[in-house]
Every structure is written in structure tokens, then in C-alpha cells.
Amino acid sequence: MSLLGKVVIAQGGGPTHVINQSLVGTILESRKFSQVTKIYGALNGVEGIVNENFMDLSHETSSNLEQIAKTPAAALLSTREKPDNKYCAEVFKVLKAHDVRYFFYIGGNDSSNTLKIVKDNALKENYDFRVVHIPKTIDNDLVLNDHTPGYGSAARFVAQAFMGINLDNRSLGGVYIGIVMGRHTGFLAAAASAGKIYPDDGPHLIYLPEKIFDIDKFLINVKEVYDRYGRCVIALSEGIQDKNGIAIATKFAKSLEKDAHGNIHLEGNALGIFLADEIKKKLNIKRVRMDTFGYLQRSFLENASDVDQREAREVGEKAAQFALWDNLSGSVAIKRIGDYSVNYTLEKIRDISGKTKLMPDEFINKAGNNVTDKFYFYVRPLLGSNFPSVSRLRAPFVTKILKKQDLSR
Amino acid sequence: MSLLGKVVIAQGGGPTHVINQSLVGTILESRKFSQVTKIYGALNGVEGIVNENFMDLSHETSSNLEQIAKTPAAALLSTREKPDNKYCAEVFKVLKAHDVRYFFYIGGNDSSNTLKIVKDNALKENYDFRVVHIPKTIDNDLVLNDHTPGYGSAARFVAQAFMGINLDNRSLGGVYIGIVMGRHTGFLAAAASAGKIYPDDGPHLIYLPEKIFDIDKFLINVKEVYDRYGRCVIALSEGIQDKNGIAIATKFAKSLEKDAHGNIHLEGNALGIFLADEIKKKLNIKRVRMDTFGYLQRSFLENASDVDQREAREVGEKAAQFALWDNLSGSVAIKRIGDYSVNYTLEKIRDISGKTKLMPDEFINKAGNNVTDKFYFYVRPLLGSNFPSVSRLRAPFVTKILKKQDLSR
Numbered sequence: 001m002s003l004l005g006k007v008v009i010a011q012g013g014g015p016t017h018v019i020n021q022s023l024v025g026t027i028l029e030s031r032k033f034s035q036v037t038k039i040y041g042a043l044n045g046v047e048g049i050v051n052e053n054f055m056d057l058s059h060e061t062s063s064n065l066e067q068i069a070k071t072p073a074a075a076l077l078s079t080r081e082k083p084d085n086k087y088c089a090e091v092f093k094v095l096k097a098h099d100v101r102y103f104f105y106i107g108g109n110d111s112s113n114t115l116k117i118v119k120d121n122a123l124k125e126n127y128d129f130r131v132v133h134i135p136k137t138i139d140n141d142l143v144l145n146d147h148t149p150g151y152g153s154a155a156r157f158v159a160q161a162f163m164g165i166n167l168d169n170r171s172l173g174g175v176y177i178g179i180v181m182g183r184h185t186g187f188l189a190a191a192a193s194a195g196k197i198y199p200d201d202g203p204h205l206i207y208l209p210e211k212i213f214d215i216d217k218f219l220i221n222v223k224e225v226y227d228r229y230g231r232c233v234i235a236l237s238e239g240i241q242d243k244n245g246i247a248i249a250t251k252f253a254k255s256l257e258k259d260a261h262g263n264i265h266l267e268g269n270a271l272g273i274f275l276a277d278e279i280k281k282k283l284n285i286k287r288v289r290m291d292t293f294g295y296l297q298r299s300f301l302e303n304a305s306d307v308d309q310r311e312a313r314e315v316g317e318k319a320a321q322f323a324l325w326d327n328l329s330g331s332v333a334i335k336r337i338g339d340y341s342v343n344y345t346l347e348k349i350r351d352i353s354g355k356t357k358l359m360p361d362e363f364i365n366k367a368g369n370n371v372t373d374k375f376y377f378y379v380r381p382l383l384g385s386n387f388p389s390v391s392r393l394r395a396p397f398v399t400k401i402l403k404k405q406d407l408s409r
Numbered sequence: 410m411s412l413l414g415k416v417v418i419a420q421g422g423g424p425t426h427v428i429n430q431s432l433v434g435t436i437l438e439s440r441k442f443s444q445v446t447k448i449y450g451a452l453n454g455v456e457g458i459v460n461e462n463f464m465d466l467s468h469e470t471s472s473n474l475e476q477i478a479k480t481p482a483a484a485l486l487s488t489r490e491k492p493d494n495k496y497c498a499e500v501f502k503v504l505k506a507h508d509v510r511y512f513f514y515i516g517g518n519d520s521s522n523t524l525k526i527v528k529d530n531a532l533k534e535n536y537d538f539r540v541v542h543i544p545k546t547i548d549n550d551l552v553l554n555d556h557t558p559g560y561g562s563a564a565r566f567v568a569q570a571f572m573g574i575n576l577d578n579r580s581l582g583g584v585y586i587g588i589v590m591g592r593h594t595g596f597l598a599a600a601a602s603a604g605k606i607y608p609d610d611g612p613h614l615i616y617l618p619e620k621i622f623d624i625d626k627f628l629i630n631v632k633e634v635y636d637r638y639g640r641c642v643i644a645l646s647e648g649i650q651d652k653n654g655i656a657i658a659t660k661f662a663k664s665l666e667k668d669a670h671g672n673i674h675l676e677g678n679a680l681g682i683f684l685a686d687e688i689k690k691k692l693n694i695k696r697v698r699m700d701t702f703g704y705l706q707r708s709f710l711e712n713a714s715d716v717d718q719r720e721a722r723e724v725g726e727k728a729a730q731f732a733l734w735d736n737l738s739g740s741v742a743i744k745r746i747g748d749y750s751v752n753y754t755l756e757k758i759r760d761i762s763g764k765t766k767l768m769p770d771e772f773i774n775k776a777g778n779n780v781t782d783k784f785y786f787y788v789r790p791l792l793g794s795n796f797p798s799v800s801r802l803r804a805p806f807v808t809k810i811l812k813k814q815d816l817s818r
Contacts, residue, residue, distance in 0.1 A: 014700045015580045040807060054807035067800035073576035075802050097810045164708030167482035172489065176704070217572065269699060290678065292702030295585070299573030301797045303711070339804050343540035388710045393484050398449055398463035401506045 002035040003327065007320075010053070012045035012107035012114070013080070015073040016150030017304040018312035019136050022106050023076065024069040025316025026039075026134065027057050032101070045079035045107070046114060050090045054098070069313065072299040077293070083114050092121035100330050102130050102323050106316070108137035108148075108155025109365060112331060112353040119128060119329060119349075125388055132319040133331035133349055136312070138298050140187035143355045144347050149315055152308030152382035154181070154297045155191035158235075161293060163195035163390060166202040166233050174287030175222060175279055176202070176234045179268040181297050182237045183247070186210050186359050188297065190371045192235030192377050196262075197390065202233025209239035210359045211368035215278065221369050236275070238268040238292075250391060259409040268292045305384030317358035318344045341383035411444040412537055414510025416729075418465070421454040421523075422489070424482035425559030426566075426713040427721035428545045431515050432485065433478040434725025436466050438534040439511070440475060442733040449507070454516070454521060455571040455742065459499045463507070478722065481708040492523050501530035504538075511539050511732050517546035517557075517727070521740060528758075541728040542740035542758050545721070547707050549596035552764045553756050555745035558724055561717030561791035563590070563598035563706045567644075568792060570605035570702060572799060575642050583696030584631060584641045584688055587612070590706050591646040592656070593709045595619050595768050596788075597782045601644030605790050606799065611642025613779075618648035619768045620777035622657060624687065627697065630778050632692050645684070647677040647701075688718035696790035714793030720751060727753045734765065749790035770772040 005032045006351035010247035011019055023041075030036050041055045042048035055076070068075045083091060095103060095118070107114050115131040135142050136153035169176045180189040185366055186208025193203060204225040208212055226233040238249050252270030272290035279288050315332045322328045331353075332347035337343050416439045419427055432450075439445050450464045453455035464485070477484045492500060504512060504527070514524050524540040531538035544551050547563035569587055578585045589598040595617025602612060613634040634641040647658050661679030681699035688697050692754045713732055724741045739755035740762075746752050772784035 011580075015577055041802065041804065052807070052809040052811060055802060055804040056807050057804050059804045060802060064644045064800055066804065067798075068802060071799040072573050074580040078580040094811060098807075156507075160710045161705055164481050165704045166708050167480065168704040168708040169425055171420075171483040171487040261752065269682050269701075273678050273682070289703060290701075290703065292678075292700045293705070294698060294700030295574045295577040296570055296700065296702070296705070299577045300574050301569045301799070313723065385802070389476075390480040390710070391473055393450065393464060393466070393469060393477060394482075395450065395464040395466050397459070398465050398507075400461040402461060402503060 001325070003101050003130070004035045005037060005099050007036050007039045007104065008042055008049065008095060008100045009057070009076070009104040010042040010045045010048060011074040011076045011078050012105060012111040013078060013136070014108070014138070014298065016136050016138050016298050017072045017153035018149055018308050019073070019106055020075045020247070021069045021309050021312035022134050022149060022316035023134060024065045025313040026104050026320050027060070027065060028062070028345065029317040030324065034101070037099070040100070041076045044077045046081055046083050046087070046091055046369070047079045048076070049094050050087065052072070053092055060090065072301060083117070085117060088114060088117035089121055093120050096125070096127055099264035099382055101128065103140045104132050104134055104319050104323070106134040106136050107179050108135070108139070109142055109353055114348055116349045116353060118379050121339055130323040130327065131329045131349070132323050134315050134319045135209055135332060135334070135353065137184055138188060139185050141185045141357045142352060143357045144352060145333045145357070146342070147334060147382055149308060149312035150298065151187060152305035152311070152384060153303070154188055155194065156383045156387070157297050157300050157303055157377055158191045158293065159194035160236060160303065160388060162233065163388070164190040167390065169202060169231050169233050172287070173231045174289065175226065177233070177234045177236055177272050177275055177290035179236055179238050179272045179290065179292040182209065183239045183266065184209055184356050184358065186237045188258070189237035190359060190363065190375055191233050191379055193371050194376060198392065200229055203235040204229070204232050205369045206235045206371055207369060208237050208359060208364060209241050209247070210364060212243045213240040216337060218275070219278065219282055222279055226283065226285060236272070238266045238271065241256070274328040292328060301334055305382060307382060307384045315344060322346045410812070411733070412510050412539070413444045414446060414508050416445050416448045416460065416513065417451055417504060417509045418448070418466070418513040419451040419454045419457060419515070420483040420485045420487050421514060421520035422487060422545070423517070424487055425545050425707050426481045426483070427558055427564035427717050429480055429484045430478045430718050430721035431558060431725035432541050433474045434722040435513050435729050436469070436474060437471070438726040438729035439733065444733065445511070446508070449509070450485045453486045454520070455490055455492050455496070455500055456488045458487070458503050459496065461503055465649060470572045471642050474570055481710060491519065492526070492765060494526060497523060497526035498530055499526050505534070505536055510537060510576050513541050513543055513728050513732070515543040517544070517548070518551055518762055518764060521758055522638065524760060525758045539732040539736065540738045541732050542761065543728045544741060544743070547597060548591055548594050550594045550766045551761055552766045553761060554742045554766070555751070556743060556791055558717060558721035559707065560596060560660055561714035561720070561793060562712070563597055564603065564788055565714045565792040565796070566598045566706050566709050566712055567597055567702065568603035569712065569797060571601040571612050571642065571644060572797070576799065578611060578640050578642050581696070582640045583698065584635065584643070584694055585611070586643045586645055586681050586684055586699040588647050588681045588699065588701040590702070591674065592648045593618055593765050593767065594648070595646045596645050598646035599768060599784055600788055602780050603785060603792060607801065609638055612644040613638070613641050615644045615779050616649050617652050617768060617773060618645050618656070619773060622654045624650040627684070628687065629689055631688055635692065635694060645681070645700040647675045647680065678776050683792065714791060716791060724753060728763070731755045
């Protein structure tokens with residue numbers, strides 16, 4: 001007999017382009033099951049649960065839900081809270097009081113642990129209860145997943161951004177540094193390479209947290225590229241680390257800002273300014289520019305990958321199906337099949353939470369300053385269809401009449 | 410009788426999304442005139458002319474030209490050179506040697522002056538010669554133009570960027586500062602407001618070079634918004650000035666970087682870090698983020714305004730028509746007619762060059778920290794069709810059972 005009761009769904013951690021696809025997938029699929037008495041949304045993740053801030057999502061039109069599915073960032077709002085055992089006991093107390101039997105939490109590895117503790121509380125009280133973790137993270141760092149919802153769209157943004165920046169940099173020359181998100185893993189920065197067309201296209205150099213960052217080697221690399229092309233485009237992960245495994249960007253923080261998970265805020269801007277100044281000073285290059293892409297990477301409208309949208313919707317639907325058809329708890333995971341399709345499995349939450357997937361060595365070149373073709377084949381399908389292209393003039397040069405000396409560069 | 414000879418076309422200054430639309434418009438229209446013996450493109454603007462680096466654009470396929478029209482940044486590459494009289498004499502010497510009778514230059518007000526001096530050289534030598542300036546600038550600061558090609562697409566990028574950032578900021582709270590391009594004028598930063606839907610949507614504050622920036626007032630404004638909404642999104646023009654008319658961002662430059670036009674490089678990153686630190690320190694707000702949008706504003710693929718694309722194409726076509734049908738020199742200008750259409754006129758170059766159009770007072774609110782509805786009606790048609798929308802959940806709240814105290818924010 002199926003378990004009668006309410007569904008609660010919540011969103012945690014940094015938002016993505018497609019996190020609301022998962023939300024809407026879960027809601028619409030849950031609505032089909034007669035054992036579901038109501039579907040509640042908790043505002044601000046676990047904060048909304050302990051404060052009983054629930055919206056009754058049974059009262060949403062399908063049309064508005066479809067609009068919300070296309071809207072970036074967390075429609076239920078998010079949280080950076082890391083609930084301890086006491087907090088999780090409160091969470092469970094509220095869920096039980098509202099006769100909640102199914103708890104779906106959309107989040108990364110930092111927050112999946114919450115589900116495990118809440119589930120343990122239910123077991124202790126012999127309360128029949130299902131929890132399903134729905135994956136999302138632009139960092140793409142969940143183990144047992146080929147990739148995670150949110151990554152494809154962020155990767156598409158970064159790839160397209162560097163295509164445009166490469167063209168701009170080609171027009172006027174100089175050095176450009178784009179700082180890309182990614183605390184421990186370089187998957188997102190690596191995607192900067194995915195839009196390259198011509199052999200001299202940037203980014204010419206890519207630096208990832210997986211390889212030790214050495215400022216002297218960096219300057220040698222930049223000089224080499226600049227001497228060859230008269231310009232250099234660099235994609236730099238904000239999480240690059242020194243030889244002691246310390247994120248270099250944390251060294252520029254005036255005040256140490258830690259979130260509840262112990263993550264120190266990365267001062268990507270200050271890191272970029274420092275590296276730009278080093279290039280100006282030590283390589284004597286005048287025109288050096290840097291930008292941080294920041295929130296744009298996970299929220300820029302109308303630029304989601306359609307593959308990512310579809311998969312984010314499906315992991316939400318699958319979560320509802322695993323809990324409501326199969327009466328199971330766990331973490332939904334994406335497995336790649338062929339080139340290119342996916343299947344969804346349900347993994348044990350303890351096998352996912354607290355673990356970090358890094359870029360494998362075969363995705364990074366020997367020098368540690370670029371990616372390999374293997375990475376390109378990995379990332380390309382995730383960017384979605386209709387990926388843009390650009391072109392160059394290919395007209396022949398005109399014979400010179402005055403045969404003048406080169407007065408400029 | 411029409412003037413027989415070659416056409417030279419070049420691109421100068423900072424590139425835009427649609428500068429190649431103007432290039433292609435000029436090329437394709439010029440091809441139709443029998444008095445045009447060849448169409449040359451000069452590489453890197455005037456630099457390519459003095460060095461005789463010409464491509465013979467007669468040898469381009471229409472299909473590739475259409476691809477290039479959709480490609481951001483200068484297909485002929487650009488320059489920051491500011492030619493003096495001697496340099497312009499060289500430019501003229503080369504053009505005359507190649508029997509060039511029509512010179513089209515796509516650029517902003519910094520570079521339009523070049524055309525005037527080159528034309529003066531031709532007059533002195535009694536050389537029959539037409540020059541047409543084709544407007545482009547994301548800053549939107551050319552006088553006698555309702556707006557300039559390039560602005561609409563950059564404005565669309567900035568408006569869409571702030572729509573996503575507003576959603577992200579709403580998910581997790583805190584203060585966000587986005588640094589927008591614009592040396593003397595705030596048109597682009599002002600466009601950050603164009604995607605607002607709900608009354609509490611950001612950007613909540615917009616700072617423009619047209620109004621004196623006062624750090625104390627700024628902090629009071631941020632505190633007011635933060636106290637009301639628990640968050641604050643700020644659009645800040647990199648060109649904001651102190652009461653002496655000095656761009657504040659120049660004060661953070663470690664080394665003074667001036668271009669040939671005397672423009673000092675604006676250290677938008679350092680400005681943003683400074684303001685973020687002030688907010689953290691003086692308002693005791695922990696979560697403060699800032700990004701510089703940089704080149705993304707003028708080069709992000711697949712996001713051009715279709716209105717901007719069309720108009721950029723048309724100013725190129727009109728330039729060819731004014732020179733080749735009407736035998737005229739001048740600067741093509743865009744006039745707004747009705748709501749919304751445009752017409753093109755040919756203005757005297759001396760009435761355009763060296764002048765800067767600022768945001769009129771009626772576009773800025775009294776407090777100098779936001780824009781008016783009048784600005785919204787001005788900018789809206791320039792963003793193009795299919796401008797995206799977003800949605801929020803509107804489900805009712807659930808009655809609390811445990812009536813607990815608020816344990817968090």
C-alpha cells in the first residue's frame with residue numbers, strides 16, 4: 001500500500017539556470033500520485049522548514065510553473081545554512097507535524113548531508129518517510145554523476161562569453177583575464193575552450209584548481225602566447241591553488257568571510273587585479289584587462305542549454321518517481337550512455353555527500369595550462385543545441401603600391 | 410557624371426555587437442554601384458591604411474559576409490590610434506595612391522575627427538573625394554543621434570544581466586554591485602533598470618557619471634534598501650565622478666594608462682572592491698559581491714538586439730547611398746520617429762566630432778540614484794523583440810502548526 005502524506009520540496013545552495021526545472025519536474029510529477037495529499041514548497045531551503053514558511057504549491061497553475069521552469073535562480077529562494085544534528089531534529093519535527101512523508105531537496109554536495117540526518121531522525125522515531133536528493137551545481141563536482149544539472153548552462157555561458165571576448169581581444173590586442181567560478185574543480189573554467197574555432201583563437205591559456213598554480217610559470221606562458229599572437233586570452237578558475245593546496249584568491253580577502261560550510265569567500269576580483277598588475281609590471285604589456293563573470297554564469301537569461309534544461313526537469317521527475325512509485329530514498333544521479341544520451345539512477349546519499357569530483361587527468365594537458373580534446377568531447381553535448389558560430393573575412397590581401405615601412409605595430 | 414574609383418572601409422575604437430552589420434551593409438550596397446572599381450577593407454583602422462594593409466573585399470562571398478554581420482567585434486580589426494595632422498596626411502597619401510575616392514569609417518566621436526582632417530587634405534590637393542562617418546558606440550554619446558548602433562545590444566545585455574542577477578540576489582540575499590561600461594555617460598548603466606518586473610526587483614540603485622557621486626550618500630542609500638528588502642542590487646557606471654568631475658575609478662590605477670585620445674583607463678574592478686569593502690565595513694553587511702561586466706557587454710554572442718542589428722546594417726547602407734548616389738560627405742545620424750521607427754540623415758562631421766551627448770535630466774530621478782519612466786520609454790524599443798520575461802511562484806502560504814519563533818533571518 002502506498003504511503004499517504006504530504007510532499008515538501010526545497011532548494012539549497014547557489015542557484016543555477018535550471019534549478020527551477022527540477023522544482024517544476026518534481027511538482028508536476030508528484031501531482032499525479034493519489035497518495036500525495038498536498039505539495040508544499042519550503043522558502044529558503046531548511047530555514048523555511050524550521051520556520052514553517054511553506055507555500056501550498058497545489059495552488060499553482062501549470063502555465064506559471066512552466067514560466068518558472070525557464071526562470072533562473074531559486075524560485076523558492078535558497079540558503080547557505082549547514083544544519084547540525086539539532087537543526088535537523090527541528091526540521092524533522094516540523095515535517096512530522098505537517099504529516100510530510102516525502103522530502104525532496106534540490107542541492108549540491110554541501111547540502112545533501114542534511115537529508116541523511118533528517119532521515120536518521122525519522123528512522124529513530126519509526127516514522128515512515130522518504131527523502132530524495134536532487135542534484136544541482138554549476139561546479140559539476142558531484143561524484144557518481146557524469147555531470148550535474150546546472151553545469152551545462154553555465155558551461156555554455158562561459159564558452160560563449162570567451163568566444164565574444166576572443167573576438168574583442170583580437171580587434172584591439174592586449175591581454176585579457178576572465179575569472180570563472182569553481183571552488184575546487186575546474187570543469188567550468190575548462191568550458192571556456194569549447195567555442196574555439198580558428199587555431200589562434202583564445203582562450204590560449206586555462207588555469208584550473210586541479211593543477212598547482214605557479215606565478216612564474218604563468219608569466220612565462222603569457223609571454224610566449226603574447227609574443228606569438230600579439231595578444232593573450234586567459235580563463236582562470238577562481239579556485240586556483242598554490243603548492244600547499246591553498247586557494248590563492250583567499251589570500252586577498254581583507255576580512256575572512258566563511259559560510260556555514262566552512263567555505264572561505266574567494267576574492268576573484270582581487271586575484272585578477274593582482275595577476276593583471278604582475279603582467280603589466282613584469283612583462284611590460286600595457287593593455288591588460290580582467291573581469292569576473294560572477295553571477296552571470298549561473299543566471300544569464302535566455303542562454304540555458306536545452307540539454308541541461310531537459311535533464312534538470314528529468315531529475316526532478318525521476319526523484320518523484322523513485323519516491324512515489326518505488327517507495328525509495330536516495331540521490332538521483334546522471335549516467336552518460338553512448339554519444340549522447342543519459343540514464344538516471346538512484347544512489348545512496350552517503351555515497352554522494354561530502355565528496356568532491358575533480359577533473360580527471362585525461363582532461364588536462366601535460367603543461368597544466370589547457371584542456372585536452374577528451375574534455376572537448378565530454379563537454380560539447382552538454383552545451384545544448386544551436387550553439388553559435390562566428391566567422392572571419394577571408395579576402396586576399398592587396399599588393400602594396402608605396403611599399404612603406406610599418407609605422408605602427 | 411559619377412566619380413569613378415575605389416572604396417575603402419575601416420573600423421575604429423571599441424568594437425560592438427553590431428559593428429560588422431554596418432561593415433557588411435556598406436560593402437553590399439557599394440557593390441551595386443558601377444563607379445566603384447574595388448572595395449578594400451583596411452586592417453586595424455587607420456593603421457592599416459598607412460601600412461597599406463588592405464583586403465580586397467570584392468573577393469568575399471555574400472554568405473560569409475552575412476555570417477560576419479552576425480559576428481561581434483571588428484572583423485577588420487580596430488585601433489586606438491588618434492591620428493594627428495601628419496598621420497592624416499599619410500592616410501590621404503596612401504588613399505590617393507590607390508585611387509580611393511570613397512572612404513567610409515565606422516567609429517565613435519573620438520575617431521570621426523580623422524575623417525575631417527583627411528578630407529581637408531583632399532580639398533587642399535583638389536582631389537575629388539568623399540568621406541562618410543558611420544556611427545557606432547555602446548556609450549550612446551554621439552550628438553545629433555537619438556541613439557547609436559551598438560548601444561541597443563549592449564543595453565539588452567546589461568538589462569538581461571541584471572534580471573538574472575536580481576533573481577540570484579533574491580535567492581540568497583546580500584548586496585551586489587555590477588560595474589557597467591560608460592566613460593562620460595550613463596546610458597548603458599541606466600539600461601540595467603529595463604528588465605524590472607516586480608516592485609521589489611533590482612537594480613534598486615543606479616549611479617551615473619552625470620550626477621556627482623558621494624560615498625556617504627551612497628552608503629545611506631544602500632542601507633535604506635537593505636533594511637527594506639534584506640538585499641540590494643546596484644548598477645554602477647565605471648565613469649562615476651566626484652564633485653570635481655574626476656572619474657573616481659582613475660584614482661585606483663597603480664599606473665596611469667592613457668590611450669591616444671587622452672582617455673585614462675578606468676579601474677572598474679578596483680572601484681568595485683573599494684565600494685564593496687566600504688559597505689562591509691561601515692554597514693556591517695557580510696555578503697557583498699561585485700563583478701565587472703567588461704567586454705561581455707559588447708561581445709556576448711547570440712544576444713544582439715534585432716532592432717540594433719537592423720539599424721547598424723542600415724547606417725552602413727545609407728553611408729554608401731549618400732556617397733555613391735548623392736555624392737555627399739558627412740556623418741550618418743539616427744533620428745527617432747514616432748514610437749517606434751527611425752530615419753537617417755547626413756550631418757556635418759564637424760557637428761558630431763569631439764562632442765559628447767549626456768543623459769538628459771528628465772531621464773534621471775531627483776535623488777540622482779535611479780532612472781525615470783521617461784528613460785524606460787526611450788530605451789525599451791532599442792532592446793529589440795523577444796525580450797525575455799521571468800516569473801515568481803504565487804501560491805498561498807500554509808498556516809503554521811507549531812507557531813515557532815523565527816530561528817533564522
